[in-house]
Amino acid sequence: MKTNLIVGAGTSLDHWSDSQRLAMLPEIQLSDLVPEGARAVIIAPHPDDEILGSGGLLQMIGASGRSLLLISVTDGTASHPGSTRWPAQQLGALRVQESEEALRRLGLALPEWQWLRAGFEDSQVATHEAAVAMFIEQQLRPGDVVFATWREDGHSDHDAVGRASSTAARAVGATLHELPIWTWHWARDDDARVPWARAHKINLSPSAMARKRYAASAFTSQLQEDPSTGSGPILPALALERLLRPYEIVFVQE
Structure with missing residues (x-):
């Protein structure tokens, strides 16, 4: 069993x-x-x-007129x-609404055919990884450019989605790039x-950064304490700020 890095x-x-490594990364x-x-x-x-x-990349894709699919x-x-x-049944509906609002804040209003919700069980993606890979493969076509969470990001669902996306992309001839999210919590440069x-x-431009920050603030269920359990926010201020720097990092396909 993997050690919990988060x-x-x-x-x-x-x-x-202050990282010089990040400062010197090549721009793409x-x-x-x-x-x-x-x-x-x-x-x-x-x-x-x-x-x-x-969130910044999504703005660029939308502004460019390129075709987009969100899964x-x-x-x-x-x-x-x-x-x-926030009981589970209500939370599922709320989190979808939060995503809808966040996308709206980015200037993206995606129709149903452009935003697919696969409905797999949260925290159990690795258990159903083969089915997740098959679902993703069915949505992809040759020449697509896929952006998924890095397969070593440190959260079991993120890792499994990265692996499943890699399997699906290879099967159809799509390109896969990976995005680190929880990596910034446990890694150093x-x-x-x-x-x-x-x-x-x-x-990211200052305006793109501001819109990303505004979009992130839509996820109130993740940013607030839970008085019913005494738990702090899922995304405390430090975790959020690590993800709201004026750039995004992508691990490009080898």
Whole structure:
């Protein structure tokens, strides 16, 4: 069994802000990631991952007129176990609504055919990984450019979605790039487990950064304390700030 890497407060924001490694990462443009005529496919393990990992990229895709498909693998119903404020059934509907509002704040109003909710069980994606891979494969077509969570991100659902997306992309002839999200919690910039050689930086304009921050604030269920269980926010302020830097990192396909 893997060690749980998402414990404690995690790596300080100053560490990442002062990191020369991050400062020196090569920049990459949307046109290099998603060629003209290609479709971008964003695969999120939970509602909010599409914003936290790629809210800036989503804005660029929308502004470019490129075709886009968003897949939410789960509805995020396991984020508050035992909660009477956010019981699982109500939480699933709420988190979808939060994602809808976040996308609206980015300027994206996706019709049903452009945003697929797969309905797999939150926190159990690895158990159903083969079925997840098959579901994703059925949605992909050759030439797609897929963005999924990194397969070593440190959260079991994120890791499983990364592996399943890799399997599906290979099967259809799509390109897969990976997005680190929880990596910023447990890693440091000298961590050899992180594929720095594949890391590229997508720089965000101040306006894109502001819209991403505004979109992230839509996920109230993840940002507030839960008085019914005494638990703090799922995304405490430090975790959120680590994801709201003026760039996004993508591990490009080897």
